[in-house]
Amino acid sequence: MSATAKQLGQRLEQQTGEIKTPDLYEAIAEDLYRQGYSIRPAQLPHQLTFDLLTQLQSIPEHEFEQAGIGRETDLTINQFVRKDEIAWITGESMAGQQWLNWAAGLQQHLNRRLFLGLFSFESHMAHYRPGDFYKRHYDAFKGEANRVLSIVVYLNPDWQLDEGGEMVLYLNDDDQQGIKVTPGFATVVAFLSEEFPHEVLPAKRDRFSVAGWFRVNTSIGDRVDPPS
Ligand SMILES: O=C(O)CCC(=O)C(=O)O
Numbered sequence: 551m552s553a554t555a556k557q558l559g560q561r562l563e564q565q566t567g568e569i570k571t572p573d574l575y576e577a578i579a580e581d582l583y584r585q586g587y588s589i590r591p592a593q594l595p596h597q598l599t600f601d602l603l604t605q606l607q608s609i610p611e612h613e614f615e616q617a618g619i620g621r622e623t624d625l626t627i628n629q630f631v632r633k634d635e636i637a638w639i640t641g642e643s644m645a646g647q648q649w650l651n652w653a654a655g656l657q658q659h660l661n662r663r664l665f666l667g668l669f670s671f672e673s674h675m676a677h678y679r680p681g682d683f684y685k686r687h688y689d690a691f692k693g694e695a696n697r698v699l700s701i702v703v704y705l706n707p708d709w710q711l712d713e714g715g716e717m718v719l720y721l722n723d724d725d726q727q728g729i730k731v732t733p734g735f736a737t738v739v740a741f742l743s744e745e746f747p748h749e750v751l752p753a754k755r756d757r758f759s760v761a762g763w764f765r766v767n768t769s770i771g772d773r774v775d776p777p778s
């Protein structure tokens with residue numbers, strides 16, 4: 551291997567291998583500061599990723615629910631928009647708890663570095679069967695001050711490029727091309743919820759992921775929002 555190819559290999563490895571958790575938090579903070587989103591291939595701790603996959607695959611089919619659109623009372627199920635199935639993470643499983651701890655660490659880091667004022671976190675596991683999709687959408691709407699930061703991690707070992715299932719992150723309303731993210735093992739994506747429309751393309755195989763949203767505290771008077 552020539553020196554340059556070797557250097558390139560090393561650089562790629564640095565960009566795509568597992569890195570220490572504080573370094574990953576900082577890398578995400580810097581990406582968000584610079585561009586409002588962060589794409590970090592294969593960088594979530596691999597043991598955590600593996601444990602989440604094992605946990606997800608152990609959930610009985612009947613505990614998954616058809617994913618809806620919108621919040622609580624106005625939640626609607628629209629199979630033309632999304633077709634995945636989800637299970638909320640409550641921290642009852644060891645892997646779920648470790649994930650919530652990881653996310654709490656990220657929340658703290660981002661609040662310190664970027665003053666985002668993130669206040670609470672909600673998260674679910676998702677299963678997209680072959681052919682499932684989630685059409686272009688925003689996770690939050692401007693001015694509603696609820697979901698501020700979205701995060702998605704992918705749990706799929708050996709994902710091949712021709713298996714589809716990419717998440718396409720669009721940089722604004724007019725962007726029709728977007729950035730395609732392969733849902734490969736331990737890849738982390740974070741983005742400002744109000745700024746980036748995105749979609750999930752259908753895949754040829756089962757696609758497993760964890761998605762989460764950080765909220766700010768929007769309580770007014772004694773109306774508590776978020777509820778927990
Ligand atoms: O799984 C993904 O890549 C993104 C999922 C998503 O956009 C969502 O659940 O809101």
Ligand SMILES: [Fe+2]
Nearest residue numbers: 687688689748
């Ligand atoms: Fe989304």
